[in-house]
Amino acid sequence: MDVTIRKKELVKEFSPMLLKPSKWSKIWMAILVAFILYGLVALVVQLTKGQVVTGMRDNVVWGIYTINFIFFLCLSYSGAFASGVLHFFNTPWKNAVSRIVEIITVVSLIVGPIFIILCMARLDRLHYLFIYPRIQSPITWDVIAITTDLIGCLLYLYLTFIPDFAILRDNSEGLPKWRKKLYTSLAIGYQDTPTQRRRLHKITKIMSAMVIALAIVTYSVLAWIFSLTLQPGWNSTIFAPYFIVAGLYSGIGVVIIAMYLIRKYFKLDHYIRKAHFLSAGVILLITALLYGYFTFSEYFARWFSHKTHDANLLETLFNDYFWMFILANYIGILVPIAIVFFKKLRTIKTITFAAVIAVVGLWFNRYLIVVPTQETPYLPIQDTRPEFVHYSATWVEWALSFAGVAAFVLFFMLLMRLVPIIPMSGIIDYEKKGKVRRDGLTQQQQP
């Protein structure tokens, strides 16, 4: 097999995706930009009037900004974990999904911290975190962990991009000048020589192990922000592992959804096969079982021992948040399990449906962790304005939340315009090894 010809073929195959956006992707981008602009309006309103425009008040001081922050960080964490595992163990079918996972990791790690910044009331004093840092505070740990994680993940993502940048630089014709220049500088002189190849492989492997560790540390620190406080419902020893399992669950869900959409809109059926969905479905099943087990232990221990303050919290959960509790902790766990458990039910569409339920359910699970606890503190909420007792998010918060989701999708689409969503270098590697047929899948994995 002639590698140079194959490279040209691949570039030809993928360049329409990079260069000529379809009508639909243009419309989608316009919608996403509109959402982001609406979010920016909300941001201006919040910055000028203060956080009084949000639903947060003296009793519930952390609202859906915090929930989105945890949610996006858990996507990032699980993305890092999954891609690290795929790379480190050199999983045979990783090629089709690894880049999707890596992009999710980095993009959500950029979007997530924006939300915690929105939750801070004095953005003009943000630099105080570095001028007057206190190492005792879990927020300082968080700042250190997230910045380290972000740098590590960006580095890792870039490393996996380099071979493709080189291929694009050498093999594409009719590229606009700026793109050619961009690829040339981004490829940093990578010529695919055996030495370079070995070196890059080594660094990528080391980084893949590093990002797993970084992700676990970062997400544990995030969980500690809650579990180190004395509040009923938060002061739990299992929060760090619980958050990590929950993160994996929602992360694999988002990967499945992304796989489905990319496969559908870019007609990549021969790269992203049913086998990928089935494997992802099995991982979804395993994480769902683990996550369900953790959720059950957490609430079961509180319910069975029924300390007064825990009992008050459960009463709030089962009265004020009854439907949300059912949605998050019954439907959000049991329905995906039921779908993926039976072999007959496992199709691409049903697995994607299970993934959507998992992700939505997990968002509400985060809501139930963050808000009800603040509404049932140790001392009953009395002698306070009635409108300060309960939390409900305002349009400003929703607008910014949707803007965050839109930014996530938009960044994703923009990165897909920069490099092919299926790593070309990876395709060539497998074909070289001769194990793989032209469509990128091994024989035994054919569905």
Next chain:
Amino acid sequence: MKDDKTTQNGTNRRKFLKMGLLSGATTVAGASLLANLTSEEELKASGEKIRVLTPDGKMVEVDAESINNYPEAHITPEESRKGIPGRKFVMVIDLSKCKNARTCVESCQKAHHLDYNEEYMKILLLQDHEEADPYWFPKPCYHCDEPPCVTVCPTGATFKRDDGIVLIDNERCIGCKFCVTSCPYSVRQFHWSHKPKFDNTDLPYSPETSVPGEVGTVMKCDFCPDMIRQGKLPHCVSSCPMGVIYFGDKNEDMVTNGEETVRFSELINDRGGYRYLEHLGTKPNVYYLPPVDRQFPLERGFDVDEEIIERYKDVPYVQDMKEKGKI
């Protein structure tokens, strides 16, 4: 004179943190963190000694630096971190005398330029268990010796002084609200929006007065160190017509409600004084005397605005009374 136990705990924690720092010395902010940790330094001695008479009649020599020459002078945020030397402030609240007259709330609001709806001091209506009668429960900041709010603050905007007071420097606060969620007593409140009163700069800002406020920062009861420096009692103490609240110095073992001055240890031991939610390990400096031999019937507390009564609508007792048409 310092409480030995707290000093010991403090140094242990500092040692532990320093060890943690050494092992994590690669952090970018390492250097500034160390500088920050050591900033809780002792008062500088000037060498000059002055003789003073202690309350128990002894003549002692103290360092000139320890004496506050201008009690009414403005205390800057930097100075307010030090605390008043040799003091350890405590409050004792006698629950048997409280009838929700709310003068403590109102005088506090007036002194700290708070709105009608903002209270540093809140009065709760608690009921310990089904058989017990409910009682009124004034709740200031407890100025804990192990304050969770101080531990979690990422910038040192809230701090614990040597005299036991926990204060907020709202020029340092970034509004992350972690301290609000970490306080198990829900003491802290927040300036959600800008108000015209914040622009009033007649008096320069001091953490000791908490005035003027600042949008996007946190606020709470400050034990009125500005009053203490002038030799006066905090506003809630001096305004209470029932003498419910005692305030004083644990080192002197004296507390007063403005009418009678009693030994702190005797008051606590003779009348079964306790701290609320002791099991959380926060070590509050506010003690309660149990609501026994009440001086007023509980109903006297409902002699307030309709709007205030509404704030207690979730208490089973109030719902009961409303059904019977007694309120």
